[in-house]
Amino acid sequence: xxxxxxxxxxxxxxxxxxxxxxxxxxxxxxxxxxxxxxxxxxxxxxxxxxxxxxxxxxxxxxxxxxxxxxxxxxxxxxxxxxxxxxxxxxxxxxxxxxxxxxxxxxxxxxxxxxxxxxxxxxxxxxxxxxxxxxxxxxxxxxxxxxxxxxxxxxxxxxxxxxxxxxxxxxxxxxxxxxxxxxxxxxxxxxxxxxxxxxxxxxxxxxxxxxxxxxxxxxxxxxxxxxxxxxxxxxxxxxxxxxxxxxxxxxxxxxxxxxxxxxxxxxxxxxxxxxxxxxxxxxxxxxxxxxxxxxxxxxxxxxxxxxxxxxxxxxxxxxxxxxxxxxxxxxxxxxxxxxxxxxxxxxxxxxxxxxxxxxxxxxxxxxxxxxxxxxxxxxxxxxxxxxxxxxxxxxxxxxxxxxxxxxxxxxxxxxxxxxxxxxxxxxxxxxxxxxxxxxxxxxxxxxxxxxxxxxxxxxxxxxxxxxxxxxxxxxxxxxxxxxxxxxxxxxxxxxxxxxxxxxxxxxxxxxxxxxxxxxxxxxxxxxxxxxxxxxxxxxxxxxxxxxxxxxxxxxxxxxxxxxxxxxxxxxxxxxxxxxxxxxxxxxxxxxxxxxxxxxxxxxxxxxxxxxxxxxxxxxxxxxxxxxxxxxxxxxxxxxxxxxxxxxxxxxxxxxxxxxxxxxxxxxxxx
Amino acid sequence: xxxxxxxxxxxxxxxxxxxxxxxxxxxxxxxxxxxxxxxxxxxxxxxxxxxxxxxxxxxxxxxxxxxxxxxxxxxxxxxxxxxxxxxxxxxxxxxxxxxxxxxxxxxxxxxxxxxxxxxxxxxxxxxxxxxxxxxxxxxxxxxxxxxxxxxxxxxxxxxxxxxxxxxxxxxxxxxxxxxxxxxxxxxxxxxxxxxxxxxxxxxxxxxxxxxxxxxxxxxxxxxxxxxxxxxxxxxxxxxxxxxxxxxxxx
Numbered sequence: 001x002x003x004x005x006x007x008x009x010x011x012x013x014x015x016x017x018x019x020x021x022x023x024x025x026x027x028x029x030x031x032x033x034x035x036x037x038x039x040x041x042x043x044x045x046x047x048x049x050x051x052x053x054x055x056x057x058x059x060x061x062x063x064x065x066x067x068x069x070x071x072x073x074x075x076x077x078x079x080x081x082x083x084x085x086x087x088x089x090x091x092x093x094x095x096x097x098x099x100x101x102x103x104x105x106x107x108x109x110x111x112x113x114x115x116x117x118x119x120x121x122x123x124x125x126x127x128x129x130x131x132x133x134x135x136x137x138x139x140x141x142x143x144x145x146x147x148x149x150x151x152x153x154x155x156x157x158x159x160x161x162x163x164x165x166x167x168x169x170x171x172x173x174x175x176x177x178x179x180x181x182x183x184x185x186x187x188x189x190x191x192x193x194x195x196x197x198x199x200x201x202x203x204x205x206x207x208x209x210x211x212x213x214x215x216x217x218x219x220x221x222x223x224x225x226x227x228x229x230x231x232x233x234x235x236x237x238x239x240x241x242x243x244x245x246x247x248x249x250x251x252x253x254x255x256x257x258x259x260x261x262x263x264x265x266x267x268x269x270x271x272x273x274x275x276x277x278x279x280x281x282x283x284x285x286x287x288x289x290x291x292x293x294x295x296x297x298x299x300x301x302x303x304x305x306x307x308x309x310x311x312x313x314x315x316x317x318x319x320x321x322x323x324x325x326x327x328x329x330x331x332x333x334x335x336x337x338x339x340x341x342x343x344x345x346x347x348x349x350x351x352x353x354x355x356x357x358x359x360x361x362x363x364x365x366x367x368x369x370x371x372x373x374x375x376x377x378x379x380x381x382x383x384x385x386x387x388x389x390x391x392x393x394x395x396x397x398x399x400x401x402x403x404x405x406x407x408x409x410x411x412x413x414x415x416x417x418x419x420x421x422x423x424x425x426x427x428x429x430x431x432x433x434x435x436x437x438x439x440x441x442x443x444x445x446x447x448x449x450x451x452x453x454x455x456x457x458x459x460x461x462x463x464x465x466x467x468x469x470x471x472x473x474x475x476x477x478x479x480x481x482x483x484x485x486x487x488x489x490x491x492x493x494x495x496x497x498x499x500x501x502x503x504x505x506x507x508x509x510x511x512x513x514x515x516x517x518x519x520x521x522x523x524x525x526x527x528x529x530x531x532x533x534x535x536x537x538x539x540x541x542x543x544x545x546x547x548x549x550x551x552x553x554x555x556x557x558x559x560x561x562x563x564x565x566x567x568x569x570x571x572x573x574x575x576x577x578x579x580x581x582x583x584x585x586x587x588x589x590x591x592x593x594x595x596x597x598x599x600x601x602x603x604x605x606x607x608x609x610x611x612x613x614x615x616x617x618x619x620x621x622x623x624x625x626x627x628x629x630x631x632x633x634x635x636x637x638x639x640x641x642x643x644x645x646x647x648x649x650x651x652x653x654x655x656x657x658x659x660x661x662x663x664x665x666x667x668x669x
Numbered sequence: 670x671x672x673x674x675x676x677x678x679x680x681x682x683x684x685x686x687x688x689x690x691x692x693x694x695x696x697x698x699x700x701x702x703x704x705x706x707x708x709x710x711x712x713x714x715x716x717x718x719x720x721x722x723x724x725x726x727x728x729x730x731x732x733x734x735x736x737x738x739x740x741x742x743x744x745x746x747x748x749x750x751x752x753x754x755x756x757x758x759x760x761x762x763x764x765x766x767x768x769x770x771x772x773x774x775x776x777x778x779x780x781x782x783x784x785x786x787x788x789x790x791x792x793x794x795x796x797x798x799x800x801x802x803x804x805x806x807x808x809x810x811x812x813x814x815x816x817x818x819x820x821x822x823x824x825x826x827x828x829x830x831x832x833x834x835x836x837x838x839x840x841x842x843x844x845x846x847x848x849x850x851x852x853x854x855x856x857x858x859x860x861x862x863x864x865x866x867x868x869x870x871x872x873x874x875x876x877x878x879x880x881x882x883x884x885x886x887x888x889x890x891x892x893x894x895x896x897x898x899x900x901x902x903x904x905x906x907x908x909x910x911x912x913x914x915x916x917x918x919x
Contacts, residue, residue: 475720487739557677559686559740592680598746599678599686606742 020089021055028053028084034234034647035227052085058400061179062124064088065403068178070135073224077163077217079136079147080170084228088180092397095417097238097330097346099185100176100407101339102169103192106159118406125175129155162196162206166218172407173222179403182231183238183331186222186273187338190243190257197257208256215257215264222273229272231331232524233652235643237272238331244287245278246307248325252283259290265301266294271635271642276329277302278310281605289597295613296589300637303333303579303612306604309566310335313575317518319423330427332640333577333610334520337423340410342513345427345576348392349525350502353432353536353546355381356439360462360537365455371444375494378440379501386505393426393511419513426511427576429523430502432533434484434547437495439537441482458537465535465542477539478553485552487563496569503572520576521568522549522610524639527651545655549581549612555665558582558599566607578609579640583663585617612637618660621645625653670760671725673706675736678743681917683779683800683837685748688737692754693725697783699806699815700889701843703877707755715883724884730767737771749777749799758786761793768797781839784825785817791825800835800866806847808855814846826863836865839917842900843873844893853903860910867913870903 011017029046036042056064068083088094105113110125133151136144150167159165169186176184200206222239229237243261244254258277265275277291291302314324314335328338334345359374359381368374398417405411411420446452461473482491499521506517523529526546535542547553550565565580589596603611614637624631624645634645636656645653671693679689694710695702702708706715712725728736737750744750750771752764757780761768771778779800784791794801803826810819829836840856842848860868872895881888900916907914 472719475718479720557679559678559743563739595680595686595746598748599743602686602743602745 015057015089015091017055017089020091024055024087024089025050025053028087028228031228031230032084034230049085053087054085055087055089058088058090058094058179058402061088061402062120064179065121065124065175066127066131068128070132072135072139072141073221074139074141076141076221077143077146077214078167078170078221079132079141079151080174080221080224081132082174082177082225082228084225086178088399090180090399092399092417093344094180094182094399095342095344095401095404096181097183097185097344098336098341099187099240099242099328099330099338100172100404101409102172102187102189104339104409105172105407106165106168106192106196109153109157110155113406118402118412121402121406126155128175129171159196162193162200162211163214165193165196166214170218170221175403176407177225177229180399181404182229183236185238185240185242185328185330187328188242188245188326190255190261191245191253193257194255197255208260211257212260212264215260216268219264219268219270219273223270226272233638233643233649234647235271235638235641236331236524237641239273240329240331241273241275242328243275243277243302244283246280246282246311246325248322250282252280254284254287258287262287262290262294262302265299266290266297269297269299269633269635271299271644274300274642275302276333277304278307278327279304279604280307281601283604285597285601288600292589292593292597292600296586296615298586298615299635300612300614300642303610303640304600304604304608305329305333305335305610306608308604309570309607309609310575313570316571317573317575318516329577332524333522333579333612334427334429334518335575335577340408340422342398342416342419342421342424343427343515344396344425345518346429346524347396347426348389348428349523349529350385350389350428350430350519351432351525351529351533352382352430352436352498353439353533355385356436357534357536358385360459365459368455370448371440371494374440374443375497378436378498382498382501383505386502389428390506390509390517393428393509393517396426419515424511424513424515426515426517428517428519429525429576430519430521431523431525431529431546432536433495433498433521434551435536435538435540436498437484437491438477438480438539440494441484441491442477442480442537442539445480445482446476462535462537466539474539474541477537479539483538483553484547485550485554485556485561485564487560487567492564492567499569499574500572503574506573516573518573518576520574520578522577522579522581522640527655545651548655548659549579551581551659553662555663559603562603562606562608562611565609568609570609575609577640580608580611581637582611582613583659584613584615585660585664586615587617589615612640614656614660616656616660618657618664618666621653621657621660625650625657670728670730670733670763671710671712672728672733673704673724673726673755675733677740679751682751682753682781683749683802684777685746686740686743687748687751687779688740689751689753690733690737690757692752692757692760694759695755695783696759697756697785697815697817699841700846701841701873701891703874704755705877705881705884705886705888713884716885717879717883730764734767734770737767737776738774741774741776744776747777749779751779751781751802753781756783756786758782758784758790758794761790765793765797768793772797783817783822784829785819785822786825788821788825788828791828795829795832795834798834800837801829802837802839803829805838805840805856805859807852808859809852823859830863836863838865838868840868840870841873842870842895842903843891844895848895848899857906857910860907860912865912867915868907869915869917870900870907871917872900 033042070081136147150164243258327335330345336343405416414420447455466473530546628646636645673693674691676689679687682689706724781802783804904914
């Protein structure tokens, strides 16, 4: 007995189980705060619940799966339960931000997926299915018979109906959330569900109306654990549905379900799940019209991903051609493959300003007399910076993951965390490119061309955080004509030069699984990274946010920003999400609907990579910030997701208000 | 050529998605002018939000062409270029080679004009312009505070229609200048002769106030607002002439 206690104690100490348990509990506690009006409300909830709180090591995933409590929504067509009081204890990063191969899961019964190493997982899933069946039977759910049959089918056969296919997707999706995976994408649902939908329509089991009802309930129930699923910010759930898309023969794929999903999002007016529409120049105009109408409601989706530009880059990078046409995206927009993937797209962030400031610190500025020289020196520092990024990537370890290995074809024999998936690429995102480009253009204009200031003078002003009383450097530096976002050859050239330095440096790297690095010009870090960054020569003061993705600070013509974005070089490894981000006032689309659709259709041809829009007026945002209770359902687009405005931290609200004002050509009062 | 602004993705100056070019300099002096920076034919210094700047920059015709062609792909759905100002037609002699090249490229050309210009300038425009957006302001010489010759204007309008050009009329409404009983009657009488695509009527707004301030000038005070009812009345009067009339919120 003594020996046993000693053994248990040693294990607890060695693996720091207690601390990890508390950490997991704290995380859930803090997340739950999001839906409580007061601290005490949250405390009360937690005191009641914490007795059920359990954590499991990832090796004991099967135990966790068996032990979850089921909660039932009696009016919903589906059962979907995530027990937030059961958690995985982690010591490494849990693989996440991917989409599992739902198509494979729909086309195989559970036993067909059986393999050598994961008997325990299969057993636990069967156990859970039986438990769910019992619970639903006991419940007063309106749909208990149907749900029970749909659950049974997961074990015994391929998915047979549209309805049961949706339930199966939810079931496996629920398991991912339950076992600590975050930002779980849902894949090309219009394509995956097509055969089920058509068959059911034909045999009379389904009408368009009932299909739409099912999709509505599907989205509603996915939205259920919004507070828990949200990552750093409320809304950041990564529940992304991919719709439409170009086929390998260049035709465009879309069907009833493509339209239906967008209609459902438009009608439900919830920020999550979110929709990404793969667009192409030969897509039907009415699909774009519907999408613009959806965007116009302000819910921030769909996000548009331009297959004409994206797919060739994926092929060039090395994804097999056939698979490139099947791409989905990670939580925000980073293209990944919909199967056999470990690709982790957001491991860290490049802050382009950091190496630029290292250069300013270490070089003799008065000797730098041309833009070429700046670029040459900056490359040196940027390369070193990239090497540090690589060092960091090399240290990343993935949590042992029996469930995901089970769900991923090809990972039967060895765990996916050891690199047994087909695609094992690493991705990073970036911030501060606009600041860096503008810094260089400002030096070029004010120091080299106009000789208005010396390099030293500008840098000293910067170091003082622009506290000079006599000269308003901020205005001067922010108001130069040439800047990031202008489709002027020189601006594009400087931008592409810089990203190519990173591209070249990364091209030399492969990770321990044989994967490469990819990076992109959009990142959620434009506020958090900027908070750590001192003032920059674009007139940005210390801690002030960076530009959002590919956007413009001025009330610039949308066509110009799109033209600029289309001239950026996305080749090599530079395709890890590149989003043009617009603010649009609601009246603008309302009053110019046809022309706005024309603009979107032509912009695809012009060649943007990806695009998203915030359709909201500054007036509403300002009012909502002042008086949140009046606007409980106001949705905005942040990073790559939609969120309730009221759920956002104040600094994010500020950024949105400021951008809306600038877009409308107004100044902050 | 002296230009104050080239506005891309312009949606209100003609059909489709357009690029609007604002030329600097005008031969009229409408007291309510919304573009005071486009009156003088010279560059003008300004101070806006504490920043010094200059209204107007010289652009060579090739540079202007390059700028216009940047959004060429967007012009496909009926869009194109709109020349505005100031009085754009005053630049047409100089602009002719570009107009020709744009016409060759089948780019839709539109001009916003008060049309109080010499006939030879109008002749050039008639060769290239697809759509004329013509102001109707004060139609009698008697109380004409804006300058310009009303008869010349009327002859020019007649000529535009004789050449079967598409026309949109724009009527800026402000009391007592353009909106008074006598002038409105004149306008109605004038319009009975023509079949424009449509007539756009709008109230003079104060959006230009900051521009006036930046030039250290004072914007005209609007003493008596035109009511929405009065706008509607005018609209229905013009509709009765079988002319499509829109009230524009600019």
